Amino acid sequence: MIQAHRTLERLVAGLSDQQVTEASALPGWSRGHVLAHLTDNARMFARIAEHALRGELVAGYDGGVDERNAIIETTAGRSAAEHRAKLAAHTAGLEAFWARATDVDWGRPxxxxxxxxxxxxxxxxxxxxxxMVDLELGVRPDDWPEDLAAHAIDFLLGRLPAGTRVHAEDVGRQWSVGDGPPGMAVTGGVRDLAAWLAGRTPVVSPVAAEELPALGPWPPHPPQHLDRL
Known part of the structure; x- marks a missing residue:
């Protein structure tokens, strides 16, 4: 995770005000919107961590998704320097709370x-x-760490129809959706499979015997494990 933060900081180090206003890969969002989201996402997780370390439950946003969206819209127009400063400050704050967590704390609800x-x-x-891929500043799915890509497949597997098998040929791993009879097989590189499942453009598209299955909604409550920190 720390590697991801440092990579993001390097990625935006030379960002200009003009680049901030340009379109990102996400429809309707500029790069400024993506940076605003990443910055406030760090602030939100720091808020959750601060309360969790005290044994308290708190909503990420008291105002729900409307508050989240309003913050992004309000802060997307910051200058490049302002985006860098706010991102660095909230990232540092989040990492500071994580650094205080003990083995017991990681299991706090x-x-x-x-x-x-x-x-x-x-x-x-x-x-x-x-x-980082959405920023379109040079990071592509094939730059993702292998363990991040495998984790993303674990997380997003529920977007596929029951019985679908996913085979990452480059790392020799296979996932199956549900306990039903085997269905369609989708094969590709682990990073390309992760990008496809995340709704991003793979470097090389995964393949199936017929057309790729339609993806369902983002998983609401996936299981997580601490063994890949």
Whole structure:
């Protein structure tokens, strides 16, 4: 996770005010919107961690998704320097709370996805690497760490129809959706499979015997594990 934060900082180090206003890979969002989201996402997870370390449950946003969206819209127009400064400050704050966590603390419940504090680290890991691709500043899915890509497949597997098998040929791993009879097989590189499942453009598209299956909604409450921090 720390590697992801440092990579993001390097990625935006030379960002200009003009580049901030340009379109990102996400429809309707400029790069400023993506940076605003990444910055406030760090602030939100720090808020959750601060309360979890005190044994308290708190919502990520008291005002729900409307508050989240309003913050992004309000702060997207910052200058490049302001984006860098705010991102650095909130990232440092989040890492400081994580550094205080003990083995017991990682299992403390949080409201985010009705999970535990450890799950927020994995969520931030996904957010950082996936949205770095959305910034279109040079990071592509094939730059993702292999373990991040495998984790993303674990997390997003529920987007596929029951029985689907996913085979990452380059790392020799296979996933199956549900306990039903085997269905369609989708094969590709682990990073390309992760990008496809995340709704991003793979470097090389995964393949199936017929057309690729349609993806369902983002998983609401996936299981998480601390063994890939």
């Amino acid at each position: 949080v409201t985010f996805r009705d999970a535990d504090l450890a799950a927020t680290v994995f969520a931030r890991w996904r957010e950082a690497w996936i949205h």
